[in-house]
Amino acid sequence: MLMLLLSALLFSISSNLDNVVVGTAYGIKKIRIGIIANFIIAVVTTTGTFLSMSAGSYIAKFMPQSVSNVLGAAIIVVVGIYFVIQSLIKLIHNTNARELALKDLSHMVEYAERSDVDKSGHIDAKEAFMLALGLTFNNLGTGIAASITGVNIFLTVISTFLISILTIILGYSIGKNVLGRFFGKYAPLIAGVLLIVLGFIEMFN
Structure with a gap:
């Protein structure tokens, strides 16, 4: 049970580090991500995680x-x-090397500014939904792969929902100080290391 929980947490944290970068970018621009917007992001990304992991579980049935x-x-x-x-x-x-999935902080800061079209200082439900789709799409492949290895879907879905909310709040909070830019800069590297750790745990588990 402990290993199942550890795998679920590692996957959820690595896949939600994008949220920290997003929250940091909005914090830097002082564009508020409210409770409803944060909830929408969590629901959409969690739904994407569930669907991708369900697909992976189905694919795994056809393999030893x-x-x-x-x-x-x-x-x-x-x-x-x-x-x-x-x-x-x-x-x-x-350089601006293109990541396969993870968000670049400088690009997200520009996106945050553009996304607040009405200059209201916060993102609305529609903007949150579109942002969540981008976050979800990025993690579909790893969700399928994680499920194929046997990462528990239920535990991962629950932890993804909770960690999604927390990472947005964390990112927004640190985005208002110098720590935000530091963490946003290294978030992709941290996520990559976590995925490698998760992969080896599942490989030898």
């Missing part, structure tokens, strides 16, 4: 457990390595 476990874990590790490499390229060369 040993094969599905190694295949899913290998995909997670490869994606994690990709995130780490792309993050290191950006940090070392200060």
Whole structure:
């Protein structure tokens, strides 16, 4: 049970680090993400996680457990390595290397400013929904791979919902101080490392 919970938490944290970057960007621009907007983001991203993991669980039925476990874990590790490499390229060369999924803080700051069309100082339900779709789409592949390896869907869905809400709040809070830019800069690297750890746990579990 402990390993199931650990795997669910690792996946949820790594997939929700995008939320920290998003919250940080909005905090930097002082554009408020209210309770309703945060709830919408959590519901949409959690629904996406559930659907992708359900698809992965269905795919796993057609494979021997040993094969599905190694295949899913290998995909997670490869994606994690990709995130780490792309993050290191950006940090070392200060370039805008394109991540497969994770948000870039500088780009998100620009997006935050553009998304507040009416200059109200907060995002409405429609803006939150569109933002959540982008966050959800980014994590579909890893959701499928995690489910193929046997990561518990129920625990992951619950933890994803809770961590989604918390990471938005955390990101917005730290976005209003210098820590926000530091964390936003290293979030993709941290997420990549967490995915690699998760992949190896599932591979040898």
